[in-house]
Structures are given as C-alpha cells and as structure tokens.
Amino acid sequence: MPIEIKLNDRIAQVKILNQNENLLEVMIDDKVYHVDLMHNDEGSFSVLVNNHSHNMTLVPSSKPKQYTAYTLYNTYEPEVIDAASRYIRNRGNGSIAQATNRITAPMPGKIVKVLVGAGQKVEKGQTAVIMSAMKMESEYKAASDGIVKSVNVEAGNTVEANQILIEFE
Amino acid sequence: MKKIYKILIANRGEIAIRIMRTCREMNIRSVAVFSDADRTSMHVRYADEAYYIGPSPSKESYLNAGKIIEVALRSKADAIHPGYGFLSENAGFARLCQENNLIFIGPSPDVIDRMGDKIEARKAMIAAGIPVVPGTTEAITSEEAALGTILQIGLPVMIKASAGGGGKGMRLVLEDTEILASLRAARSEAMAAFGDDAVYIEKYVSSPHHIEFQVLGDQHGNVIHLFERECSIQRRHQKMVEETPSPLLTPELREQMGNHAVKAAKAVQYFGAGTIEFLVDNQQNYYFLEMNTRLQVEHPITERVTGVDLVKQQILIAEGEELTMKQNDLSQLGHAIECRVNAEDPDNNFSPNPGRIHSITEPLGLGVRTDGYVYEGYEIPIYYDSMISKLIVWAQNREEAIQRMRRALYEYKITGIKTSLKFLERIMDSADFQEGKYDTSFIEKNKAFLFQEKECDNETEDMVILAIYIDYLNRLNKIIPSKQLNPAENRWKKYTYQKNFDRL
Numbered sequence: 132m133p134i135e136i137k138l139n140d141r142i143a144q145v146k147i148l149n150q151n152e153n154l155l156e157v158m159i160d161d162k163v164y165h166v167d168l169m170h171n172d173e174g175s176f177s178v179l180v181n182n183h184s185h186n187m188t189l190v191p192s193s194k195p196k197q198y199t200a201y202t203l204y205n206t207y208e209p210e211v212i213d214a215a216s217r218y219i220r221n222r223g224n225g226s227i228a229q230a231t232n233r234i235t236a237p238m239p240g241k242i243v244k245v246l247v248g249a250g251q252k253v254e255k256g257q258t259a260v261i262m263s264a265m266k267m268e269s270e271y272k273a274a275s276d277g278i279v280k281s282v283n284v285e286a287g288n289t290v291e292a293n294q295i296l297i298e299f300e
Numbered sequence: 301m302k303k304i305y306k307i308l309i310a311n312r313g314e315i316a317i318r319i320m321r322t323c324r325e326m327n328i329r330s331v332a333v334f335s336d337a338d339r340t341s342m343h344v345r346y347a348d349e350a351y352y353i354g355p356s357p358s359k360e361s362y363l364n365a366g367k368i369i370e371v372a373l374r375s376k377a378d379a380i381h382p383g384y385g386f387l388s389e390n391a392g393f394a395r396l397c398q399e400n401n402l403i404f405i406g407p408s409p410d411v412i413d414r415m416g417d418k419i420e421a422r423k424a425m426i427a428a429g430i431p432v433v434p435g436t437t438e439a440i441t442s443e444e445a446a447l448g449t450i451l452q453i454g455l456p457v458m459i460k461a462s463a464g465g466g467g468k469g470m471r472l473v474l475e476d477t478e479i480l481a482s483l484r485a486a487r488s489e490a491m492a493a494f495g496d497d498a499v500y501i502e503k504y505v506s507s508p509h510h511i512e513f514q515v516l517g518d519q520h521g522n523v524i525h526l527f528e529r530e531c532s533i534q535r536r537h538q539k540m541v542e543e544t545p546s547p548l549l550t551p552e553l554r555e556q557m558g559n560h561a562v563k564a565a566k567a568v569q570y571f572g573a574g575t576i577e578f579l580v581d582n583q584q585n586y587y588f589l590e591m592n593t594r595l596q597v598e599h600p601i602t603e604r605v606t607g608v609d610l611v612k613q614q615i616l617i618a619e620g621e622e623l624t625m626k627q628n629d630l631s632q633l634g635h636a637i638e639c640r641v642n643a644e645d646p647d648n649n650f651s652p653n654p655g656r657i658h659s660i661t662e663p664l665g666l667g668v669r670t671d672g673y674v675y676e677g678y679e680i681p682i683y684y685d686s687m688i689s690k691l692i693v694w695a696q697n698r699e700e701a702i703q704r705m706r707r708a709l710y711e712y713k714i715t716g717i718k719t720s721l722k723f724l725e726r727i728m729d730s731a732d733f734q735e736g737k738y739d740t741s742f743i744e745k746n747k748a749f750l751f752q753e754k755e756c757d758n759e760t761e762d763m764v765i766l767a768i769y770i771d772y773l774n775r776l777n778k779i780i781p782s783k784q785l786n787p788a789e790n791r792w793k794k795y796t797y798q799k800n801f802d803r804l
Contacts, residue, residue, distance in 0.1 A: 143762075145769040159762045166763070168770065173783075175659065178766045185763045188715040190658040196772070200764045201715040204722050207764055217803065221719045239654055239682045243492075258553060260787045265643070265652035265686040268489055289682070294781050 135212040142212065234271050234297045236290045240264030244286050247297065251279045259297050262290070273299065301620040304379045304403065308362040308372045310345070311383030314363060314673040314689060316343035320637035334359035335679035340785045342673040349375055354535040356683045362386045363392045369400050379403035379618060385685070389416045404618055405618045407593050412510060414568055415591040417502045418462055418500055421748070425588045428567035430560055430696070433579060433587045435502025446483055449501050456504040459483055461490030461497075468493040470537050472504060484751050486551045494647060497795055500518050505587070507741040509648075510534065511581040513561035514602045516613055518623045523602040525558045526606050527632050532740045533727060535650060540720070541727055541744075542598040543637045544605055547698065547736025553584055562627075564588065573599075582739070597690070604694045619620060622718075634694055635701040639709065639724045641689040643680050646723035647751070654680045655785065656787075658716030663708035667694040667701075670712075677783030680717065688719070698736065724751050753778050 136143050148163070149156035155166050167179040174189035178226075188201045196211040216267040247253055253273040260271045277299040284296050306604040307315045307323055308331040319475070320330040320343065333348035337356035340647045351371040354361035363386055372380055382388035382401055397404035406412070419439055422432050435453065439462045440446045450473065451456050459482060463468030471482035487497040510531045517523040530546035531539045543579075547558070561576040570589075575596050577589040585660045598619030599610050608625070622739045644650045662670045673687025674680065680688065693708055694703035709725045730746050732738045743750060 134769065136768050138761060138765055141761075145765060157766055159765055162762065164762065164766070168765070168766070168768065168769065170774075172774070173659065174771060176763075176765065177764045180763065183759070185369060185760060186713075187711070187764060187766055187767055188659055188714050191775070198768060198771070199715075202760055203710075205760075206718060209764065209768050211768060213772075218444075234686075236634055237648075240652075241682065243488075258623075258668045263492070264682050265684065266493065267652060267653060267757060268485065268492075269651070271727075287519065 137210040137212055138207055155224060186284060195233060213253050232277075232299045233295050234259055234273075236294045236296055237293060238264050238292050242284045242286050242288045242289060242290060242296070243268055245282055245284065245297075247273075247279050247282065249279050253299070261282070262296075272295070275299075302378070302403065304615060304619055305392070306331060306375070306377045306379075307615070308368070308375060308377040308380045309347070309383065309404070310334065310362065310368050310380050310387055312338055312341055312343055312684065313384070314687070315383040315385075315597075315640050317346050317673050318671050319383060319611050320346050322609055322615070325609075326612060326770075328615070331362045331371070331377050332369055333362070335683075337683050340678060342675060342678070343696055351375060355556065356384065356681065358756075368393075369396055372397075372402050373400060377402065379405055379615075381405040381614070382594065384594050384597055389592070391416065403613050404619050405572070407574065411570055412593050413569050415570075415574075415593050416463065416531070418460065418590055421591055422588075424442070424568055425564060428563060429587045430564050431586065432500050432566075433505060433589065436500045439498040441498050443483060443487075446499060446501065447479065450479055450483075453501060456462045456506065457501050458504045459486040460497050460572050461486065462500050463490065463496045463498070463517055463735055465493040469499070471538075490668070491706065495560050505579050505581060507739045508532075509546070509548055509739050510589075511557070511578065511586070512575045512577040513558060514596075514599070514610070514612075515570065515574050515576060516617070516623060516625075517544060517565050517574070518617050519571045519620055520622050520771050520778065521566075522623045523562045523565045523570065523571075524623060524625060524627045524630065525561045526602050526608060526610075526630060527558065528554060529596075529601055531575050531598060531732070532738055533742050535743050539598065539640065541639050541733075542601055542725065543635065543639065543698075543701070544601045545632050545635065548556075548580065548584075549793055550584075557586060559607065560586075560588075560711075567793055572617055578782055596719070597640070597687070599691065600669060600692045601638045604636040604669070604692060605632040605634060606630055606784075608632070634696045637693045637704065637705050638690055638692045639727075640720070641691060641714070641724070642686045642688055642720045643688050644686050644720055645716050645718040646720055650720070652681045652682075652686045653718040654686070655717040657714065659713065660715075661713040662689075663691065663711035665708070665711075667704055668708050669693075674714075677785060679784065688714075691724075700733060721769055723750065730754060 143160050146158045153167055153169050157164050170176040176187050178185040190199045198209050200207040240262045243262050243263050247259045255275045257273050258270045259273050279300040280300045282297050306329040309319050324360045332344050332350040333353045334344045335356050353367045387393040391409040394404040425432055459471045463658045469486050473479055474484045491497040508706040511528050513528050515527040517697045526548050529542050529544045531540035531542045541627040564576050573595055575592040579589050580586045630698040643651045643653050657674050669692040674688045693704045695704050706728045729735055730749055
C-alpha cells in the first residue's frame, strides 16, 4: 500500500530502504537520506542528518491522518494520503471548500452580533457577523455580492474553529 | 498595622501564580478563585485553597465582586490582591473590601476613582504641574458629541475607553472615513470589557515613545520611584516587549521624569504600587498619559534590575508598614528585557489561537525567568486574555540581554497552539531594536523584516515528511495517552462489571 504525505502543495512519496533500529535509509521522492531518528509516543522527534540536528513535534489533529507539525520556525499542516483517503479524493469529494459562499469561524470564540438574516441581499465587503475571542472583537464580511442562504448562529453562541456561521447562495 | 496571614487572589493565570509565589515566600496562605473554564488552570493547583465562583464569562465570575467578597469572608482571608485587569482598578470593589473589613491590596478607593477616570486624572496632573497631552477634559457618552469633538481637535486622534486599559476599547483614527466605525467599535468594546461606554478623545502624538515609571508609596506619605520601563514595542496598542533601562533616556531626563512621577503620586496621596505612563517624543518632550493604580504586567523587569519584589512591597504597604528603602538606596543594575508570549498567530494578523498545549519546554539558564501558567495537556480557554507567559531575561548590559533573549526564545518550545515566539525572535533580530532606535511605530515601520516568510530548506521539509510517515505507522495500532486533566470518572456503573473480574 503506497503512502504519500501532503505538505502544502507538495505530495511526497516515502520509502524505507533499510532500517537498523534508529538508523534509517529512506527515499523521499527521488532523494536518499541516511538518518538517525529517535522519537516518542507523544510526537517529539529528534532527527540527525549528516550530523545536522532537526527537532520537531507532531500534534495529531482531531481529523484522522492530519497533523500539525512544529519545526524551529514553521508550522505545517501535513496530511497522510493512504488508500482510503485516495479513494475519497478520486471521487471528487476533496476537502477544499469554496471559500466565497460561506463564512466560517477561523478560531473558537463567541458570536457578539449577527448583522444579516436569511434571504437578505448583501454587498461585497458588508459586515455579516462580529465574533470575539480572547477579548478581541473582529468583523467578518461577505466575500462577494449575494443573498444570505442561512444563518447558523445567533449572538451569544459559542463556536468551534471551522464552524460554518453564515452561508450564501 | 494589621498583619496579613491569608490572601485571596481575585485573578487567574500567570499573575495569580506570580502573587502566590510571594505569598509562599512570606508564609502567607493563598486562596484561589476559579470559573467553570478554570478548574484545571494552574493557579488553582498552586494555591493552598481554591473556591468556585461562577460561569466562564468574566462578568459572571472574576468580575463578580459580591461573590468574591463572600468567598474571602468564608475562607477567612485577611486581604484581597486583585492582580491586574478584572477588579484591580475598580473603586467600588475596593470600597466593598473596606466595608467587609478586608484589606484591598492597592491604593485607596478614592485614588482609584480619581486616577481611573482619565479625565479626572488629567485635571489632577495639570494641577500638580505635570505636562499632559492636548484632549478632552470631559467623558463623552454620545456618538454625536464624540464626532463633534473629533472634528474640533482634528485628526489624528485616539479614542479611549474612559474606564479602560490594556488596549481594550481603544482606537486610532487617521482618516475621515474611519471615524464612525472606530468610534462604534471602541464604545462597544468598552461596554463589553468595562460595562461603561464613555470615551475620551485626545490628540494623537505620532510615533511617540511609551515610557512608564514604577512608583511605590506607603501609608505614611513616603513615595519612591523604581525607574522606568520602555514599552514602545506595541501592536494594536498592546505591549509586546518591554525593557529597562530605556535606550532613549539620558541620566538627566531619567531623574527629571522620576521626580515628576513621584510628584504625581504624591499629588493624589498615593499608596501601594503604581505606574505613571508618559508619552515621550523624539525631542524628549514628555507628557503624562495615565496612571495605573495596580501592578503592571511588565513589573518583573523592574524587579530584576532593582532587586525589589514588588508584590512583597505591596503586601507590606497594605499591612501599614513604612517603606524601608530610600530613593538614594535604589539603582538599576544591568539590563532586563521582557517578551510577552501570546497564544496568537503572527502570520494571520495576530488572531487569537486558543487550543490545547501539546508540549511545552521552558527556557532555563543564567539570567532567565518565565512567569507563565500553562502546562502540557492544558486547554487555553477562549474567555480570557491570550497571554500565556512572560519571558524575562537579565544581563550585564543591553547587548548581552538581547543575545540572551534570542537564546531563551530558541529554547522556548510550545506546541499544540500558535504563539508569538518566532515573531519575538525577529524583533530581537531587527537592526532598529538592536540599535535601540525605536518608538511605538516600530512594528509598522519594520513590517517587511518582521513578517518576511522564512524560506524553509528542503532538508527540514523532507524530515517533517519522514517524521509524519514514521508517526503514522506508529499510531496505526496504538493508543496514545493524553496529558489532559480529566474529572474522576463515575465508576458506579462499572462496579458490578469490575467485581465479576475480581472473582476470577
């Protein structure tokens, strides 16, 4: 079963050529590395490549096969593509949403005010909902002209990250 | 004179722990209070006693003065320390403490009233001969009146919540088109944060330095200052990095401003720890901005260069002790810098990033102090401030302090949430900061450098891919233990089930 890793726009293939406990010979796409890899069950990794030390931590996301990876300066949101996810992907049900026809919460927070109602006409840039998180209030606006299809929240609601707040037609 | 044996800390997070640390050193018992969201917060675990005070929103818990007084009486505390934020600058609460025979660790309610009302404070300072910024002398409660005043003073102006602090309910207006939106946002935020939407408006001094002086006064009329803190590195009017001594001040200017700070405190018969904030322009003119009648977030850098435990002084002053230090005994030894570590995403307009701490490694070594409260497995609540920790370094001089801060930031590893750590490191790396030539426009001015995308080399990227691969295989057949604190499970239902196994 081939397993691929998706990192930003890149989809990489990984193959383990040889393994002697922590010493690995691996091929990532067309490049071969000899690495010394130690890790624990909580996702902390120490990898030595040509004696160059890399430290990183992987945090599994609530969705299966998705992670947040923390390196010294960057965070990534890599995803494992195995047979099951490839099947779903090929059916055209990719998880990439059309961002313009909905407003989603970028982080957990609380709805302060909803300024539009279902059926209402909105203009591009019109503020649709005000949300607060950690005492900061921010406004979320319609990405294009359109009509509100549904409003899924009301003032005072607590929302999760990525929850759909308002949908447009 | 009344000795304090037990203190209720009417706060949460890092400052609650900071205060309890001193309590422990002074052999004073500490009482924590907590909301629904904070049962697992570290301050509850650190305290000697902890009491539940209500639902998660601050208004129903940490701002519920009646409930906190009730808990203080029930726990037989002698005194209440309010920390910063929440009820720390609430004169009504201080009065309520007095009426219930509890010591409020802070100044008298009348002084809080006077200095907390920014318009009253301006009047008091003008009377004492301290320079102030041009602006309104009355609180503005209607939108029309505010618009009129803005047009009269002329742009740019700053709109501030009359009851405010910490950058909440505060908006800078540069363009005509922003006036209405900014005014409404400021008033709405002020209402939500302080329950009062009165604002005041003042001329905006462009690119000023924000320099504040720490003062300590006792109940016998003695006031000293513990020098300045340079707080000009700000975003959205919230401080990110503070240092002392300020690279801008000359010894003469420091002495002059220090004397003015003492004079300002004496003018209102101030006692307790307080901070006089000044705006300083590039011509070294300085204006009184406001007085904070409480402990500041950035107080540790002052503690580090003067060697004085400010919380301990607050407690001694509240007991009625006389200050044992004289102005001439005090000096600034070496250099201290503080960085505020926030749960936020610097690449996404600093949007708050609450979540669960997966792992945390705090920096150690010579000259490093961290004042934080999060631990592995802890879920940061959405209801409160995004600051999770303060990193304070000390060194013999400024250059060494910057080098040490860079080292400490490198060591500081927090995963599970996004933090401001890498952004702070870029501030340390910027030429303007290293040369000490910066004002409150620093982040705007250095945008290109601070927000540059750091190119990740291919090797690192490949190692991430490899790690994911290994971890995925490893997780296929394993249950990964969690470090999160969970309530004890109700085992009654499992009792007979368990018994069956015991018989075998």
